[in-house]
Amino acid sequence: MLDIQKIRADFPILNEKVNGKPLVYFDNGATSQKPQVVIDAIAKYYQEINANIHRGVHTLSQLATDAYEIARGKVQHHINAKHAHEVLFTSGTTFGINLVANGFASILKPGDEVLVSALEHHSNIVPWQMLCEKTGATLKVIPMDENGELIMSQYDKLLSVKTKIVTVNHISNALGIINPIKYMIDKAHEVGAAILIDGAQAVPHLKPDVQALDCDFYAFSGHKMCGPTGTGILYGKEAWLNKLPPYQGGGEMIKEVTFEKTTYAELPHKFEAGTPNIAGGIVLGTAIDYMNEVGFENIQQQELELLAYATKRLLEIEGLRIYGNSAAKTSVVSFNIEGIHPYDIGTIIDKLGIAVRTGHHCAQPIMNFYEIPGTIRASFSFYNTKEEIDVLVEAVKKAQLMLS
Known part of the structure; x- marks a missing residue:
């Protein structure tokens, strides 16, 4: 088991604030953060x-x-x-x-x-x-x-x-x-x-x-x-x-x-x-x-736990659909909320300090297949926590209420 707080201490950017809120970085699919040793x-x-x-x-x-x-x-x-x-x-x-x-x-x-x-x-x-x-x-x-x-x-x-x-x-x-x-x-x-x-x-x-x-x-x-x-x-x-x-x-x-x-x-x-x-x-x-040194078995265990927890919590939100449902999956949740453009959700939750990716993710044929303009993608790394996922869920709920 990883000591997540010890791991997080290796990444100085995780102590930053964005728009006055503690940074929740869920755009690891675009680029990961860097430990101090790097x-x-x-x-x-x-x-x-x-x-x-x-x-x-x-x-x-x-x-x-x-x-x-x-x-x-x-x-x-x-x-x-x-x-x-x-x-x-x-x-x-x-x-x-x-x-x-x-x-x-x-x-x-x-x-x-x-x-x-x-x-x-x-x-x-x-x-x-x-x-x-x-x-x-x-x-x-x-x-x-x-x-x-x-x-x-x-x-x-x-x-x-x-x-x-x-x-x-x-x-x-x-x-x-x-x-x-x-x-x-x-x-x-x-x-x-x-x-x-x-x-x-x-x-x-x-x-x-x-x-x-x-x-x-x-x-x-x-x-x-x-x-x-x-x-x-x-x-x-x-x-x-x-x-x-x-x-x-x-x-x-x-x-x-x-x-x-x-x-x-x-x-x-x-x-x-x-x-x-x-x-x-x-x-x-x-x-x-x-x-x-962290260990890829430890990384996989932590990220699969985050994936399972995020999937469960996000599906509690009415009208939310997750794209990509397979037993063979890693720590990415790509989702939309019925009737709301993904860009609008992403913009609001950014104001709450949460970094996710919105859009077609340079994979337009996938979006064309689902007949959608894009998705909200939360991508997790081993330094993320369930508490951060809770912050994401509450932020998405708030954005949904504002945009409905």
Whole structure:
């Protein structure tokens, strides 16, 4: 069991007031808050070892390079990648997905098919649409049902020898539904297709084992798991990363350059052009250390308790509907109140110090499926409490009374 008050003391922003009220932060699906150890680590890098990496023989450059590569090793261990060079530092999930989509432009041809799911964030839709427009491939969509679950029988039917890559989120950012990705990975491989998993919403809640999953690519962001913004990871199987061309050209990603021909560096540097977010990469390692110290089993237990409690309390409100009802779900409650626009609820409860997300959550196809303009999304982290949920419920009731 977690000592929640001790955990909360690690996060200085949780002591802040918003509009004169104690902050209740329920927008963790957008970004998590940062513990003091992460904040301190950012300052420590710039105060003590700030230098460019992989290039200098001087001491500071060596220290910064060592710290950066140690962080890569931490990520490798955390996700159980076979090799450290299968771990690419990126600016976030979006960058990782675009890197893979760009690479597949050299592989796809007219008549090939790309499968995406109906539950995807725009970042896992638009790059594949652009890829299909460029290559003449066809984009096909795995449908969802009223519970917010993907229809696996339809997925099975869509798969064929024409399928070259499947891309699906591990957990839906809009609904909190956990997709059956191991099944989907295995079925994709049966037809010879690659598969990319968008893990942005998964890594704050669980430790993905990429070897056990056998996924070809797994992308996630650091800022959703207590790390700095502008950080992310793309895991790719060595064979696939060797097959794909570089995403960007520049310094660091080259082996030799002449005006006649350029040869590229070995993995991972082939995909890491230019000066990276050095502090961010190092401190992402700090954030992973922190979360592992808290313990992912503890995190999951706390967040599932919050999910169950919030679901029960919110459903006490007359006219309230929750979207995304599945036994496989993480700590997100996406809801509306009959006859009231979600934006109006969000605006009122913000005045009471409560941060939630309102709108389509960059997942407009989901909202179109339900024929709604958006939802109110309360997304919880392990540092949240049941008492904060009580504050949310009372605030929503107050907003409902004001707007009815």
